[in-house]
Amino acid sequence: MAHCxxxxxxxxxxxxxxxxxxxxxxxxxxxxxxxxxxxEKSSAHPEKVAQAKIDGPLRPRETxxxxxxxxxAMLNAGFISEFLRADLCQDxxxxxxxxxxxxxxxxxxxx
Ligand SMILES: [Zn+2]
Ligand SMILES: [Zn+2]
Numbered sequence: 001m002a003h004c005x006x007x008x009x010x011x012x013x014x015x016x017x018x019x020x021x022x023x024x025x026x027x028x029x030x031x032x033x034x035x036x037x038x039x040e041k042s043s044a045h046p047e048k049v050a051q052a053k054i055d056g057p058l059r060p061r062e063t064x065x066x067x068x069x070x071x072x073a074m075l076n077a078g079f080i081s082e083f084l085r086a087d088l089c090q091d092x093x094x095x096x097x098x099x100x101x102x103x104x105x106x107x108x109x110x111x
Contacts, residue, residue, distance in 0.1 A: 002068035030099035052080040069093040
């Protein structure tokens with residue numbers, strides 16, 4: 001099972017979001033995990049997501065959070081834009097947003 005990168009011992013719960021994306025959400029802290037494939041499928045501009053994958057993390061910083069898929073340390077970095085910071089899996093599995101960062105989802109999907 002996938003665990004919350006922030007709370008660690010809490011298991012993520014899968015649900016279908018308003019946006020039609022399958023997400024994993026932490027019942028404890030309210031943060032959400034977005035699989036890269038889901039993000040690409042749901043974006044209004046999938047080519048931007050694809051390009052961001054090629055570009056890799058922008059201005060990355062190390063974190064003590066691990067990817068819920070592969071358990072490697074993630075990077076806090078810009079995705080698509082330097083201003084859109086999230087915790088990114090270094091192997092490109094997806095990204096994590098804390099609850100207070102969830103307003104960025106619209107930017108991720110629409111811009
Ligand atoms: Zn959590
Ligand atoms: Zn990963």
